[in-house]
Amino acid sequence: MAENADGSEKSEEPTQKKIQESRDKGQVPRSKELTTVLMTLSAAVFFLMYGNVMIEDFMTLGTRGLSFDRDVAFDTHKLFDLIIALVLQAIYLVTPFILVMVIIALISPVLLGGWSFSAKALAPKVSKLNPVSGIKRMFSAKALLELFKALAKFALVMAMATYFLYFAFGEVLALGLEPLMFAMAHAGTLIIQAFIFVSLSLLVVAAIDVPFQLWDHNRQLKMTKQEVKEEHKQQEGNPEVKGRIRQVQREMSQRRMMQKVPEADVIITNPTHFAVALKYDPENMQEPLVIAMGVDFMAAQMRTIAKENNITIVEAPPLARALYYNAEIDRPIPYDLFKAVASVLAYVYQLKESGSAEEVDFAKLPIPEDMKTE
Known part of the structure; x- marks a missing residue:
């Protein structure tokens, strides 16, 4: 050899x-x-x-x-x-x-x-x-x-x-x-x-x-x-340098995402591990849009921003997990989650209009089996 x-x-x-x-x-x-x-x-x-x-x-x-x-x-x-x-x-x-x-x-x-x-x-x-x-x-x-x-x-x-x-x-x-x-x-x-x-x-x-x-x-x-x-x-670049570039890109993306949280209509949480921000404008949107999502520390930051901007926070663990694992940022929610999200949005709109709303069991929202995660 x-x-x-x-x-x-x-x-x-x-x-x-x-x-x-x-x-x-x-x-x-x-x-x-x-x-x-x-x-x-x-x-x-x-x-x-x-x-x-x-x-x-x-x-x-x-x-x-x-x-x-x-x-x-x-x-x-x-x-x-x-x-x-x-x-x-x-x-x-x-x-x-x-x-x-x-x-x-x-x-x-x-x-x-x-x-x-x-x-x-x-x-x-x-x-x-x-x-x-x-x-x-x-x-x-x-x-x-x-x-x-x-x-x-x-x-x-x-x-x-x-x-x-x-x-x-x-x-x-x-x-x-x-x-x-x-x-x-x-x-x-x-x-x-x-x-x-x-x-x-x-x-x-x-x-x-x-x-x-x-x-x-x-x-x-x-x-x-x-x-x-x-x-x-x-040919591919130094792994450490590429890793640092990806980290900076993620941080910039996260900052841009966090800047959109005040525009949300509702924050759906796990309640502590996951957080998903949804926005829906019936006049300009056909479907609710996911504008931000995070886990652990980012989820806590999203809840803090939501409280500072008087955004409704809904604790719906199954729906929060389903959206986190199946939805994409700046994309409409998955079609199979429309009914569950519609129930949450209806609850939020009642709160905004009258200050109160009928109680909803968010743990039992209609979520397909293949989208449920533990």
Whole structure:
């Protein structure tokens, strides 16, 4: 398991932010073996399809370069023009092959880690000029692994080449008995076959290296639990700060709510634990509105404000609890509590109009069973 510089274990998978930061720095999984095998296979396929044509064109070009008039040999200007023409023709012949190689070289890295361009990766690093650091890199585990891979690749290619020569040895010896033109074509075919055979062997190397590079890249990006926590804090904000913000927001909300209590028509209490302030204006409201509610200390403050503003306080414990747990601030009361609240408001209006009202058993108001709480 990877460890951090302070000895803490990197046991957590990298977050998306960590992965994106590594991409911004140019750190993406790359496999040189994948690029190598794709380029060699592409070259082999290209020569297999167009090799004979290229050989014939180069033979024609060679014949043209070696058969010229005597006056050309003794005229530097004509000789120079001939050489330039031959060079341009040679460039023209190899251009398709070069284009194929360039395209494969650009596409193959994208297959594994995707396209990534980072100016940070191009920036010079002073640490790379340190000879001590360079020696450490030479004898690091990664350098030894790369050496092992190179030796294994060399051994594999050598074994496959030897295997091919063993079976094609008879054909190679027979080349000396064939006519020149036929021998050259036959030799070209053997070279292309050998190239394809050896290139296919590199698939084994790429099949091992690609999963390893993906695993190694993920291992390098792994994080400690503390790093994950720190990143979470950066993204979500410090929990203490967020808690303080929420506390301030609650206090501001409570102050605004307490400022509305004097507007209430009635305060329904538990009598001490819960308090709910209701307001109802028949001309402007279709339903009674909950403008404030509180528990314990806030409930006591609401009762105090109600007494200071001559607001009727009704002790209806079941209704107070039902409203506290089912109603919302600045929203109409729940529909199922209409009858119970209507009885309370009727009692309050009788008190305001005549100074007295018929007694109501507020402990037995019609409250649905699913809204009753202990």
